[in-house]
Amino acid sequence: MDLDLAQVRAFVLAAEELHFGRAAEELSISQQALSKRIARLESTLGRRLLDRGGQGVRLTEAGRRFLEPARQALAAADMAVAAVTDARRPLRIDVWGHLYAPMRTLAQVTAPGPRLELGHGRDLPSVIAALVHGDIDAAFGRVHEPLHPGLTHRLVRLEPVDVVLSADHPLAHMPAIRPSRLRDSVLWAPGPLHRLDFLHRFAESFGIRDRAEGTNLGLDHFLADLAADPRRFGLLPADVPLPARPAIRSIPLVDPTPLYAWSLLWRGDGGHPMLDALVSAFAAEAERNRWLEYDPVRDWLPERDQGFASSDA
Missing domain, CATH: 1.10.10.10 (Winged helix-like DNA-binding domain superfamily/Winged helix DNA-binding domain)
Known part of the structure; x- marks a missing residue:
């Protein structure tokens, strides 16, 4: 039939x-x-x-x-x-986690790779919906379970995270800071914390009970809020370029160093003919730059990211 x-x-x-x-x-x-x-x-x-x-x-x-x-x-x-x-159209890819500047990695990997049509998803659930519906071919950001059963993902980068705080913060003079030293500070989240999985799990793991939430209006607004309150701190990947602000300090986190996990996400049925080339480009760049190095003694990942790191690093 x-x-x-x-x-x-x-x-x-x-x-x-x-x-x-x-x-x-x-x-x-x-x-x-x-x-x-x-x-x-x-x-x-x-x-x-x-x-x-x-x-x-x-x-x-x-x-x-x-x-x-x-x-x-x-x-x-x-x-x-x-x-x-689809052979002639650009590969459509969304990014999310905009405050953490995902375009830095994407630009490094894809130039001069396949033609891309870039979009901006609000968050992981909206990106998943766009993939499932066929509105986009791939996405790049931080992935965590549960995912739709028809999707595939690959960890491509583990990026060290720095603490960003006011020059008047009590720890601003330190050359490096242990995450546990931040327990008496206020975690500043650019959105509802329950929707920002990495920040939520960082706070839970290191006993940070004081949190403040706001609206993600971009990096400049984020830094201005930190500069205005010496009790607050934020987290940004170490490679994110910060504008020159004498009122702000960016300090490495150590013992352990938190890692932000970037992944590529796509439909498991393949899709666009250039998708394989994009996945291969990410894999080659990750190997060239040693992006997937992870030592559980030295580094910290949220528990739900650890399985990805163990299988891909």
Whole structure:
């Protein structure tokens, strides 16, 4: 039998969301149209794939068996289309973690690599949504679980993190600072801390109970807030170029040195024909610059990053 891929796509989205409204919204169709597509697919197969009852949407046993092969069929179809239509268009890549300047690494790796169309995701969840929907081909930033099952990621850089604080901070004269010495200071977060996973886990690991949250209005605003309050400190990768500000100090963190983990993220079904070249370019640059060196005695990574470092370093 020949399957209608529009019907298969409707089923897969409904099975992943377990909610007809959200699945219909992703496809930009009505719930009624979504239901009709799935009903026609079930009629073609002669099996009920989804149960719709008072407790919501659930996969039947046949639906569970059909789901993964259905995903593979859609991936193969997408790749067939991409082989014809995508060869000439730029590779679309989003970055996030803007305060930490991800473009520094991306520019170093890709020049003079494949043609890129750059975008800016707000955060990891928004980037994941863009990848899943096919709006972008790849993304670059800090990745942590859980991820969508259809995505693949690769750790490409572990970057030492410095503490940034006011010249009037009690520790501003130190040549280097242990993270534990910051317990009496206030961590300044450029956004809700529960959405800034690295900063949240740093504070939890080193017993920093005082936190202040603001809006990410860029590096200049971030540094101005630090300069205005000698109790506060922030964290920035050591390689981020800071504007000349006599009221600000950037000091290395040691014993241990926190590392910020940068990863490349893409759909597991491949996609754009230049994606392999981009992944290879990242791997070569990481090896050339020893970006993946990690010593658990000397360095600190959030627990959820440690598995990535162990497998890739």
